[in-house]
Amino acid sequence: MSGVMFFSENLITIEGGSAASALVSGDDSVQSILDRNPDTYWRSVDSDDTTEERIIIEFPTLYDISALFLIGMNFKEFKVRWQTFIVGTWNEFTNVTGVGGAKSGVNETTYAYDTGYYTFDSVNTAAIEIKCLKTQVADAEKFLSQVFVVESRLGQLSGYPNVTVHNDRASKVRTAISGRRIISKSRELLHADLTFDNYPTASEYVADVELIYSLFHRDKPFLVWLCGGAVGSTAFKHTLRGFRLRDVVQMQIENVIDATYNENIYIAQANLEVNLVEHI
């Protein structure tokens, strides 16, 4: 996988009416996986690699879903299934692709990353189940920070625009009488500028520009995954904040798009820039 990836907005939020329950342990902290706060976690209680923890997330209504993220976790052996409405049976996802490639269902036995990502054939469901048996450090308490579920992947860039990531603390800076500064910081925000400079004219790159315009015309926010699933030293020598596997951020385009053709030649390369900002 490579190239910036875009998804429709996360469907499961507390505000939207979704609710999580932990059926084995940690039920007091399980709502944290829906609060969009990377500092809060569900954590098991007195668990080990012989105890299979089970979390169920119920949606307020039936959703069509085709991708999900498990963010900020220490799971090694785990599975995720979806529930058939009314009947109540739990089913495997089909035609699954994860960070490591094609999968048979969302089933892992030796997972080593802190974030899981899976696409699958779309299902219509009102609940998903997450089961975890083993942790990456043996017999550790299990934890999970966020779960995102989306209807669709909106697209992935084939090419590589210049990406400038802005890590923003929304700092308020005041100057004291001594001349020293007093700084108050807020939660970390992620913004990104994608600059398409001399962007090639081959059809796959034309599709990239069309994808950007479709996002521009989208009224709802969308998830942006700058790393596109790429991970490890072969992909990044320095994994900057914003390019980590766990950096899946809800964003919107805030700027006016000023687009030009090189030398004003209409069959030449294109130039444009979009400013993505983190959205509520």
Add this chain to the structure above:
Amino acid sequence: MSRTKQYVRVYVTPLANNLAYQDNEIEITDYIIEDGVSEIREFIDSEDYDFGLFSFADVDIQVDNHNGKLGPPNDSRSIFTHARDLAKLRVVFCSEDTVGESITETTVFRGLINDEASVSDFQEGTITLTALSMDSILGRVILDNGFITDGTLASEALLSVLSIEKIATVFSVDASDINVGLDFTIEDASPFANISARDAIAMLLFASNSVLLFSDAQEAIVQERTVNDIDPHYFYGGDALTGRENVLAVQNYNDGRQRMFNSVKINGDIEQKNLPFIAEFGLRQKTADIDFIVDTEIIGEIATTLLDQFKAPKVELELQHDFSNNTSIRLLDPASVDIPLRLVPIPGTFMFIFDQSIMDDDDEQMPEEVGAFKIDANIKFKVIERRLDPSTFVQTLKLRQDGTELEDGYF
């Protein structure tokens, strides 16, 4: 919340004759200059250092008049065939879904064009129409001598004034919607002779500890200052634990002492005061004259009622939110504001979870709290002012904590 197209529409209903309006509204949105609709405001008791004032939205609308459609009635092209003054004007906030299949309209202003304040710009070919709120009709009507008689209850007097024919052409009133805080008998009605209906209403509202509101159906409602009995509107800051956020800004937060009165003195010599509150907060006195009541006991009862309402300082603040996220907020609606301090876990640890974590567990520790201010979600606020900016669709609410004692005003 997904974003949709948002815009305003403006409608007028011209007069057909002196006492009746035309049957149909006419949309004039296309004539509105960009950003030509001024801020819309309505409030009760929200002016600092006083209470008992009420007013509703006044709005200026700048329109293009290149074809004379919105000119005065002496222009035969004008839609105002009888008079432009007192024509009804309605401003509507529209929210259109992403595919334009449905439009949700919310009326944000109803008023009457005030030609006295409207200004024409001959150079630009524009007119700035000033529309006063519905209650402005009260200032156009004068009460005849004897309209209110001795022995009339305050509630009856309010109903009579609000039912005057010219006033009734603008809004309706029903006896069941007149519920004053303190109903008293008017002993000397002479102060009500030959004054405007607005002044009479103001005197009666003040003395009866009541406020005047208008429903969406243009009905006048007189009630106490009690918060409406509905579910609260919820507002969340960026660090609310549920991950919700809908507050754009909080301004002018204060403890409410500027609207606290621990002594009420009427007619110069009848005073009711709360000594413990005076000792704690210092004397803050409201003076007033009520010349339509002679019985000092009744005047004392009025003073006591007003004192009880305003003796305790109550938290106040202004909060900004995106109007499209909640278009149903009305004056005296309850509200909860959840703006906690930001919780920052100790590096390398998980946040302490109540009912789950174990004390002295190295892995789960109490987080640090960071931030300058916080507002607890269990404070019960009521809306005492609304200001809507039609160019940005940002609404500013002035909120005051409910209750009359130091310890009340919580959910």
